[in-house]
Amino acid sequence: MENSGQGPARRDYLVAVEGLTKHFPVTRSLFRKPAGFVHAVDDVSFQLERGESLGLVGESGCGKTTVGKLLVKLLEPTAGGISFHFPDSAAGGAAGPVDAAAIKGRQMRAFRRQVQMIFQDPYESMTPRRTIYDTIAEPLAVQGIGDVLDRVGRVTDILTLVGLTPAATFLFRHPHELSGGQRQRVAIARALVIGPSFVVADEPTSMLDVSSRTGIMSLMQELAGNLGIAYLYVTHDLAVARYMCHRIAVMYLGKIVELAETEELLGNPLHPYTRALLSAVPVADPDYRREPPDIRGDVTAPVDPPPRCRFYDRCPRATTFCRDNPHPPTEEKAPGHWVACYEV
Amino acid sequence: MAVVTNEPVLKVAGLTLHYLTRQGEVKAVREVSFELARGQSLGLVGESGCGKTSIANCLMRLLPDNARLVAGQVFLDGQDLLPLSEEEIRRFRWRRIAMVFQAAMNSLDPVYKVGQQVVEAIETHGVETTVAAARERVARLFRLVGLAPQLMERYPHEFSGGMRQRAVIAMALSCDPAVIIADEPTTALDVIVQDRILRELKTIQQELQMCIIYISHDIAVVAEVTDRVGVMYAGNLVELGDTAEVFRAPLHPYTAALLSSFPRISGEKRPLATLSGEPPNLIDPPPGCPFHPRCPHATAVCREEPPPLVSRGSHWAACWHPLDATLSPMGQADASR
Ligand SMILES: Nc1ncnc2c1ncn2[C@@H]1O[C@H](COP(=O)(O)OP(=O)(O)OP(=O)(O)O)[C@@H](O)[C@H]1O
Ligand SMILES: Nc1ncnc2c1ncn2[C@@H]1O[C@H](COP(=O)(O)OP(=O)(O)OP(=O)(O)O)[C@@H](O)[C@H]1O
Ligand code: SF4
Ligand SMILES: [Mg+2]
Ligand SMILES: [Mg+2]
Numbered sequence: 001m002e003n004s005g006q007g008p009a010r011r012d013y014l015v016a017v018e019g020l021t022k023h024f025p026v027t028r029s030l031f032r033k034p035a036g037f038v039h040a041v042d043d044v045s046f047q048l049e050r051g052e053s054l055g056l057v058g059e060s061g062c063g064k065t066t067v068g069k070l071l072v073k074l075l076e077p078t079a080g081g082i083s084f085h086f087p088d089s090a091a092g093g094a095a096g097p098v099d100a101a102a103i104k105g106r107q108m109r110a111f112r113r114q115v116q117m118i119f120q121d122p123y124e125s126m127t128p129r130r131t132i133y134d135t136i137a138e139p140l141a142v143q144g145i146g147d148v149l150d151r152v153g154r155v156t157d158i159l160t161l162v163g164l165t166p167a168a169t170f171l172f173r174h175p176h177e178l179s180g181g182q183r184q185r186v187a188i189a190r191a192l193v194i195g196p197s198f199v200v201a202d203e204p205t206s207m208l209d210v211s212s213r214t215g216i217m218s219l220m221q222e223l224a225g226n227l228g229i230a231y232l233y234v235t236h237d238l239a240v241a242r243y244m245c246h247r248i249a250v251m252y253l254g255k256i257v258e259l260a261e262t263e264e265l266l267g268n269p270l271h272p273y274t275r276a277l278l279s280a281v282p283v284a285d286p287d288y289r290r291e292p293p294d295i296r297g298d299v300t301a302p303v304d305p306p307p308r309c310r311f312y313d314r315c316p317r318a319t320t321f322c323r324d325n326p327h328p329p330t331e332e333k334a335p336g337h338w339v340a341c342y343e344v
Numbered sequence: 345m346a347v348v349t350n351e352p353v354l355k356v357a358g359l360t361l362h363y364l365t366r367q368g369e370v371k372a373v374r375e376v377s378f379e380l381a382r383g384q385s386l387g388l389v390g391e392s393g394c395g396k397t398s399i400a401n402c403l404m405r406l407l408p409d410n411a412r413l414v415a416g417q418v419f420l421d422g423q424d425l426l427p428l429s430e431e432e433i434r435r436f437r438w439r440r441i442a443m444v445f446q447a448a449m450n451s452l453d454p455v456y457k458v459g460q461q462v463v464e465a466i467e468t469h470g471v472e473t474t475v476a477a478a479r480e481r482v483a484r485l486f487r488l489v490g491l492a493p494q495l496m497e498r499y500p501h502e503f504s505g506g507m508r509q510r511a512v513i514a515m516a517l518s519c520d521p522a523v524i525i526a527d528e529p530t531t532a533l534d535v536i537v538q539d540r541i542l543r544e545l546k547t548i549q550q551e552l553q554m555c556i557i558y559i560s561h562d563i564a565v566v567a568e569v570t571d572r573v574g575v576m577y578a579g580n581l582v583e584l585g586d587t588a589e590v591f592r593a594p595l596h597p598y599t600a601a602l603l604s605s606f607p608r609i610s611g612e613k614r615p616l617a618t619l620s621g622e623p624p625n626l627i628d629p630p631p632g633c634p635f636h637p638r639c640p641h642a643t644a645v646c647r648e649e650p651p652p653l654v655s656r657g658s659h660w661a662a663c664w665h666p667l668d669a670t671l672s673p674m675g676q677a678d679a680s681r
Binding site for chain 2: 024026038057058061064065120121123165168169176177178179180182202203206207208209210214215217218236237238239240242243263266276277278280281282283285286287288290293295298299301
């Protein structure tokens, strides 16, 4: 099992994730034993090349943000590993692949220069009393990049690039003096300003109108092309994923259930969950009546899930075989199209 | 006083709001007027930063210290909310008019269990008299938004972004308000959960004849769930009409641009269209029509004079050169362009 499913070993990988797992204890009170474990991320594997964008979509609560936080080392995995292969020995001076678990202490600063996260909640990267300038310049200051004048220039430039113009009217405002979408753009600017190699973008444009969003997406794509930045792009908006991502991974309750090239996945979805998801995308036509998606029952909570297929309870195609067997293995059903389902 | 039927539940007239900043006054809302009848839903769409949340905050009377209400009235059941004292407004807020905040993710208190926070909201407003009844009500609301009732016992940090957003929707629904303002209520939800919640909201809305204002960047969601839609640009409401009509035949060039740039997941992958030019500077907004610097139809008059309202039944827009040339305030010359 040199690669556990999600795609052939890629030549120039930047990030390789292998069997990544994160369980959270469910505690009733501080002193009692956990009442169970939330299997937020369960045996997830994938690889990302330089300059590649991988879309991560899936049900609310299925573990997308947790995957992102594990990748940027804001959380430690329960099991499994992540390795990075930064260009020219960037992190900690080590050439060749670096095991994320080994990055500690002094190496963290170099790691932060390479790997950034744009949080789902833009407030998470802001302090109420800090101005927009301070917020965006902070990573530059931490990394010791440029002097103050130089930083003002860089911050002004990136504000303009993300569409906060005239930049001078935004520099000294505080986060609460911005609209929701403007705050999101500050969070994006902050993550991109130091030129990282890999960015986890957790729903970075969910509060932007289509036009501003398109502008930001082109900016991110340009940076991917010119600087080789790779993105893990978490989104609920499949149309955004279509334009931003080379490949899309679909998660359900902690597991990746399908992974393929974007057009292949959207045009030929194989997993029953992916199919339901695509059929639920709203249509911008007030006369169109959409059928409810083909999915049964309620959202299930991932606390100590039974050992069968995670989608079993809600699957319109489930059989007794699905009930009596472990979660299905991820198999390549068409070239580069990986699916975990017995019925495909 | 006898309640006159057909009187709108919510009536906003000439609302104008500025924010004071070091660089000058941000003119976030300019002379916005609209009405909502019982049981009606209104979508509010427009560019990021155009003033949608600011309108919502006015309706809730939750304004930051640097906000200056310049003019306007907000009538809820015939009562103007704007002159009320903080104490008086509390009888309306949450009980009659509630809001799902755009920053839903951090509008929960991190130190209390999520369920407890909703129970408290219900008790404070006296909607249920016993704790048991309040808890039962919360459990029902949790199920409605797709959260297992056991999750009431967890803390906000143990919720995912979308789970928090759903808890906040449950909170807004908890006191059966007459008007709900939902500010980007489903941005953190996958389309299946979103579909379910929008259907549930529609059912409740019809049962209780509630008014809902949906603020959303997802035009497809607005198309699916609203009766009327208002389009904002640079603090102005530039078009308002029945949703089907606005989508089928928009009058304002900005609305047309907004609708045409919406990406799809099926069919051919076309390059995405962006509005050319920069977003307006609200401290020093353009004279005349605020959209003129980016408008493909702009002429000299657009650059100098504020545009007049043109209307087709209950559908209107503020534009010198509306996309239906028969309505043009410029007369024949314009119609023959
Ligand atoms: N610190 C924590 N303690 C306990 N449970 C947690 C914690 N963080 C996340 N969880 C749980 O882990 C699961 C996955 O959460 P995660 O935030 O990764 O979901 P997500 O896919 O990002 O969802 P969304 O799209 O709603 O943001 C959820 O069931 C959540 O309740
Ligand atoms: N407290 C404040 N002080 C100064 N300016 C503010 C304040 N709050 C909002 N603004 C500005 O007012 C304008 C309108 O903001 P508002 O939050 O209403 O926009 P919005 O339409 O909700 O945008 P979004 O879709 O991005 O959430 C924005 O340009 C914003 O920068
Ligand atoms: S008034 Fe003029 S500038 Fe404004 S939208 Fe109409 S045509 Fe364009
Ligand atoms: Mg998340
Ligand atoms: Mg807003």
